[in-house]
Amino acid sequence: MTTLFALGASPKTMAVGYAPTQPVPYSHALHAGKLGIDCRYCHNTVEKTAFASLPATQTCMNCHTKIRTDSDLLKPVRDSWTTGESIHWIKIHNLANYVYFNHSAHVSHGVGCVECHGRIDRMDIVFQAAPLSMGWCLDCHRAPESHLRPKDQITNMDWKHPEGPEAQELGTQLKQQYQIHDTAYMTSCYTCHR
Amino acid sequence: MNHEQNQAAVAKGASYWRSLAHLADSPEMQEMIGKEFPGYDVDEMLSPASRRSFLKFAGASMALAGLTLSGCRRWPEEKLAPYSTNPRGRIPGVPEQYATAMEVGGVAQPLLVTSYDGRPIKIEGNPSHPFSWTVKEKLGSADAFAQASILEMYDPHRSRTVMLDGKESSWDAFAAIAQKQFSALRGNGDGLAVVSEAFSGPSAVELKRRFVAAFPKANWVEYEPINREAEIEGAKLAFGKPVRTVLHLDKASHVLLLDADVLYSHPAHVKYAADWSERRRSADSEEMHRGEMSRVFMAETGLSVTGSVADVRLPVDPARLYAVTRAIAGKVGVAGVSGDEKLSAAEEKFVAAAVTDLKDNGVVAGGGALSPAGHALVHAINEKIGAVGKTVTLHEDPTADRPGYAKAMGDLVVDLNAGKVSMLLILGGNPAYDAPADLKFDEAIKKAPIRIRLGLYEDETSALCNWHLPRAHYLESWGDARAWDGTEGIVQPLIMPLYDGKSITELLALLAGEKVTDGHEIVVRTWGEQLPKDAGDLPLRKVIEAGLMEDTAYPAANVTVQASSYPASTEGHLHPLRCGFAHVRRAICQQRLASGNARPDDQAGLGQRGSDFQERCRRLGSDDRRHHQDRR
Numbered sequence: 001m002t003t004l005f006a007l008g009a010s011p012k013t014m015a016v017g018y019a020p021t022q023p024v025p026y027s028h029a030l031h032a033g034k035l036g037i038d039c040r041y042c043h044n045t046v047e048k049t050a051f052a053s054l055p056a057t058q059t060c061m062n063c064h065t066k067i068r069t070d071s072d073l074l075k076p077v078r079d080s081w082t083t084g085e086s087i088h089w090i091k092i093h094n095l096a097n098y099v100y101f102n103h104s105a106h107v108s109h110g111v112g113c114v115e116c117h118g119r120i121d122r123m124d125i126v127f128q129a130a131p132l133s134m135g136w137c138l139d140c141h142r143a144p145e146s147h148l149r150p151k152d153q154i155t156n157m158d159w160k161h162p163e164g165p166e167a168q169e170l171g172t173q174l175k176q177q178y179q180i181h182d183t184a185y186m187t188s189c190y191t192c193h194r
Numbered sequence: 195m196n197h198e199q200n201q202a203a204v205a206k207g208a209s210y211w212r213s214l215a216h217l218a219d220s221p222e223m224q225e226m227i228g229k230e231f232p233g234y235d236v237d238e239m240l241s242p243a244s245r246r247s248f249l250k251f252a253g254a255s256m257a258l259a260g261l262t263l264s265g266c267r268r269w270p271e272e273k274l275a276p277y278s279t280n281p282r283g284r285i286p287g288v289p290e291q292y293a294t295a296m297e298v299g300g301v302a303q304p305l306l307v308t309s310y311d312g313r314p315i316k317i318e319g320n321p322s323h324p325f326s327w328t329v330k331e332k333l334g335s336a337d338a339f340a341q342a343s344i345l346e347m348y349d350p351h352r353s354r355t356v357m358l359d360g361k362e363s364s365w366d367a368f369a370a371i372a373q374k375q376f377s378a379l380r381g382n383g384d385g386l387a388v389v390s391e392a393f394s395g396p397s398a399v400e401l402k403r404r405f406v407a408a409f410p411k412a413n414w415v416e417y418e419p420i421n422r423e424a425e426i427e428g429a430k431l432a433f434g435k436p437v438r439t440v441l442h443l444d445k446a447s448h449v450l451l452l453d454a455d456v457l458y459s460h461p462a463h464v465k466y467a468a469d470w471s472e473r474r475r476s477a478d479s480e481e482m483h484r485g486e487m488s489r490v491f492m493a494e495t496g497l498s499v500t501g502s503v504a505d506v507r508l509p510v511d512p513a514r515l516y517a518v519t520r521a522i523a524g525k526v527g528v529a530g531v532s533g534d535e536k537l538s539a540a541e542e543k544f545v546a547a548a549v550t551d552l553k554d555n556g557v558v559a560g561g562g563a564l565s566p567a568g569h570a571l572v573h574a575i576n577e578k579i580g581a582v583g584k585t586v587t588l589h590e591d592p593t594a595d596r597p598g599y600a601k602a603m604g605d606l607v608v609d610l611n612a613g614k615v616s617m618l619l620i621l622g623g624n625p626a627y628d629a630p631a632d633l634k635f636d637e638a639i640k641k642a643p644i645r646i647r648l649g650l651y652e653d654e655t656s657a658l659c660n661w662h663l664p665r666a667h668y669l670e671s672w673g674d675a676r677a678w679d680g681t682e683g684i685v686q687p688l689i690m691p692l693y694d695g696k697s698i699t700e701l702l703a704l705l706a707g708e709k710v711t712d713g714h715e716i717v718v719r720t721w722g723e724q725l726p727k728d729a730g731d732l733p734l735r736k737v738i739e740a741g742l743m744e745d746t747a748y749p750a751a752n753v754t755v756q757a758s759s760y761p762a763s764t765e766g767h768l769h770p771l772r773c774g775f776a777h778v779r780r781a782i783c784q785q786r787l788a789s790g791n792a793r794p795d796d797q798a799g800l801g802q803r804g805s806d807f808q809e810r811c812r813r814l815g816s817d818d819r820r821h822h823q824d825r826r
Contacts, residue, residue: 020271051287054276086275094272 019127020090023076032157033121039113039155050102054089057081092128093117099134100194109178110148114157115140121157141186145171148178286311293320293741295675295683296340296668299418300392300593301461302675303340304741307688314669314688317344319464320741325677328468335464346650347667347692353652354693357662365694368661369704375617375644376409376705383409385616387606387642391623392418393698394593395674396682397720401702408706413609415602419628422461425560426594428569433753436594439559439586440679443488444469446585447555450491450548451500452519452572453510454561458499462678491548493518495563508544512563517763518545519560519568525549528574530759557585567761574755589680589748603629610638612789618642619705621698622665626655648701666695672713673697674720680748684717684738 031037040046042055057080064074080087093116095101107113113120118129130136140147146161148171153159162170185191211217216227276286284290289310295302304323308316319326319334326334346352356363379386386409393399406414426436441456443449443466456466473488492504495512510518517535522545524533537545552558556579560572576582596602603625609615618639629635636658639645645659656662670692673685696704696713703711710716718734725733737743 045285045287049285049287053286054274056277056280058277058279080278084278086278088273088275091272091274 015128015133016131017127018092019125020092022089022125023087025073025125027124028120028126029122029124039120046103047108048104050100050104052103057087092126093132095132099192101192107154109180110151110154110174111140112149112154112156112159114159115147119157137192138187141191142183144180144186145175148174148180150174289315292686292688293322293683293739294669294686294688295320295677295741296343297393297395297673297675297685298339299420299461300394302394302677302683302685303336303464304334304677304683305336305340306334306741307344307669309688312689314344314347317341320683322740323677323681323683323742325462325465325679325681328464328471335468337464343667344669347669347689352650352667352693353656353662353664355664356694357652357656359660363661365663365696368663372646372661372705373707377707379409379412379617380707381408381410383412385614386412386619387609387615387617388412388414388619388621389603389606389623389625390414390416390621390698392416392421392593394676395685396724397672397674397717398699400720401699401706401708401716404708405702405706413606413615415606416596417599417603417623417625417629419623421599422561423599424564424566425569426591427566427598428560428564429573429591429594431566431570432573432755432757433588433751434756435751435753436591437751437753438589438591438594438678438680438748440589441466441557441559442469442585442587443557444472445555446473446557446581447486447488448491448551448557449488450522450552450556450558451493451504452522452558452560452568453494453515453563454559455494455498455500456559456561457503460561465678489551491544493544493548498562506544506547508540510541514541515563516565516568517541519564519571520760520763521545522549522558523571523575523578523760526552526575526578528571528578530757531571531574535763553579555585557581559586570755570757571760574757574760577755588751588753590751591748593676600630603633603635607633607635607638610641613641615642617644618646618659620645620647620649620655620659621701622649624649624653624655626658627653648696648698650695663701664693664695666691666697666700666713670695671697671700672717673699674717676746676748677742680746681742681744682746683742684721686738687713 032039042059043052044055044059046052057077060074060077061081064077068074076087079085106116116130116132120126146167149159149161161167180186213223215223277284289308291306291308293304293306295304297303304320304326306318306320307314308318317336317340319328319336319340321327321329321332321334323334326336328335356365356368358367388405390402393402402414406412425439429435429437429439440462443456449470454460455463457463457470458467460466470488470490473486475486489506490500490504491506491508492498492501493508493510493515494501495510495515497509501507508518517537518541520531521533521535521537521541523531524535525545526549552575558572558575558579558581560569564572573588576586582588597605606615610618626636626639636654639655639658644661646661646663647656647659648663648665649656650665650667652662666687668685669688670690671685671687674682675685676682699716700711700713703716710719718731721734721737725737
């Protein structure tokens with residue numbers, strides 16, 4: 001019974017791998033992986049705001065007025081463009097309302113996209129890679145050093161953390177450089193539950 | 195407490211009890227009081243075996259939920275709807291601030307409104323506007339009414355649809371019928387009467403001009419229940435024309451106030467409070483004006499915010515206020531006023547203290563219950579002590595170029611009762627509720643066959659009208675307005691109208707048959723005429739962003755006191771709005787007698803001197819501020 005309880009209610013089971021069918025079968029593997037479009041071309045507010053905005057239809061149409069202009073798969077995008085109505089995407093990474101999460105605080109302080117979202121650049125259909133549970137958040141909040149990367153590697157999904165003593169050295173240096181708070185602040189209830 | 199004790203308590207006449215059942219002391223009550231957690235079995239809750247079984251059940255049910263919910267999903271599905279085209283400069287999730295203004299009684303209060311993802315959420319003063327800042331260029335202030343107006347905008351009780359005789363209608367239906375009726379009146383306007391709120395913005399004034407030009411014979415009545423009629427009349431007595439008085443309390447060392455609540459109920463009170471506190475620095479302060487404490491003398495007819503912080507305060511009967519003013523004028527040496535006013539000991543002491551240093555950077559201001567003659571004396575005193583141009587400046591006041599409210603409303607009621615008004619248009623306000631009770635406006639209004647009302651709420655006035663039209667809130671509409679000193683500012687909307695409302699300007703444009711009826715286009719057109727034309731829309735954008743147009747204050751009025759004598763203090767010096775409108779009623783009786791439409795009691799009405807003050811208080815609420823709030 002206990003096992004069943006753990007399996008049934010754990011975010012690992014309930015959230016990881018969630019991959020709903022979106023109105024447009026947008027492939028991150030194609031756009032971000034093969035074509036190498038930077039994450040911030042579409043998610044342009046991610047360094048400025050708490051919420052990583054989805055791109056406006058306008059952003060899609062920057063290219064798709066010229067490329068694949070009559071693709072059936074892109075019809076919802078063209079419809080949105082002509083009518084001005086939003087495309088209704090399904091939210092994948094969904095935190096509880098009692099958690100405050102700020103994208104800009106993470107992205108501009110050395111946490112790469114890949115740390116939480118996984119290899120988006122290899123996903124044809126985006127799924128949730130990490131459990132996004134409180135325990136999982138705290139793993140990093142307790143010891144941020146091993147998860148930080150240089151500023152120019154934030155959106156690079158291929159970048160690997162160094163191994164061995166070098167890792168410790170770089171982590172400490174980056175923590176200082178990004179002015180990451182001490183453990184007491186990083187694990188305080190109020191930091192996330194405001 | 196056990197049963198015996200309880201019995202004893204009741205027998206003694208228990209001094210306190212938790213309920214009537216407790217006092218009656220029934221056996222059920224006894225049992226209930228004995229338990230700490232009524233309805234629960236404490237022993238069972240705490241027994242280990244029971245807790246384990248509870249968790250077992252809970253775990254099983256959650257596991258089942260996890261297995262059976264589609265897709266093993268933790269949360270309900272949520273949608274994300276990004277813009278089709280991003281609005282310029284908009285970053286979702288980042289609050290933005292826009293300058294706008296709230297107009298009350300024809301005076302704008304400059305504001306800076308915070309908007310979150312397209313919804314206004316907080317109102318503060320505009321820090322770049324001199325009539326709003328408390329710390330120059332850093333901190334804007336707004337009063338309680340402006341702060342509360344955001345709740346007014348979201349108020350679910352606001353009127354939402356066009357109503358015709360109590361049934362839902364539409365703007366299209368109204369426009370079709372009204373345009374036909376109004377185009378029949380075009381060029382004439384006979385029988386058309388308008389009761390409007392006061393407004394000061396160039397676009398609104400221009401639209402009024404166009405409306406009146408289209409219907410030249412229409413009777414345009416402006417009415418505000420909280421107004422400064424006595425002040426305007428007083429300026430006319432003193433100078434021969436109305437002026438806008440601007441106090442400079444940051445420059446005044448001695449402030450003598452005659453029922454003038456300048457820190458709270460004055461239209462410019464946000465600025466006045468900031469200016470006044472600028473001169474209340476103690477000797478320990480490290481800021482400007484260190485140690486320069488101004489002194490405030492207040493003679494007032496009721497306790498006010500300003501009176502509560504005055505250094506010397508004299509509670510005074512409204513009927514004595516003029517006498518005190520006259521005594522001060524006499525002491526200062528105003529020509530035409532003898533200094534032999536009979537005063538009580540308290541009044542004598544107050545006057546002596548108040549005038550001592552008045553010539554040394556002093557200023558006098560009147561308000562509240564002060565009569566027109568009292569206001570004229572205030573101007574004369576200011577001139578005599580050399581305050582004009584230093585601690586007080588006088589400006590032209592184009593908004594006062596209109597009939598007095600009392601006369602205009604009185605004449606309208608006479609016209610209504612005589613059946614001369616065939617179409618009555620009521621813009622904002624709530625005259626059926628707040629017009630002077632003696633006028634019986636709520637009865638007269640029914641004599642007009644067609645009654646159209648634009649209002650935020652379906653209120654007393656709407657109930658008496660055929661058409662009720664929902665009004666757009668100031669946070670929903672384009673417009674413009676002038677601050678107390680006349681500085682022009684643009685009212686820009688923070689959100690599209692929630693309930694399909696229109697502003698006064700838009701309705702006037704619609705009824706006057708204008709080609710341009712959109713509020714934004716009207717504002718662009720009006721401002722396009724006074725802004726440089728070679729730079730596209732940039733100058734207008736700058737004005738909208740700043741919330742004000744520099745150098746648009748009312749020009750200084752080049753006036754000197756002309757009055758050479760002032761009435762004695764023995765009678766007739768109550769404020770016109772505080773003496774029950776007996777004089778208006780007398781005028782109505784007189785008009786009816788003259789026109790041959792006299793009623794049986796009109797001859798008796800001529801001699802009436804009594805006041806309906808209590809009746810008015812009952813209807814209006816005796817507290818002006820509270821009433822003001824109701825109206826907004």
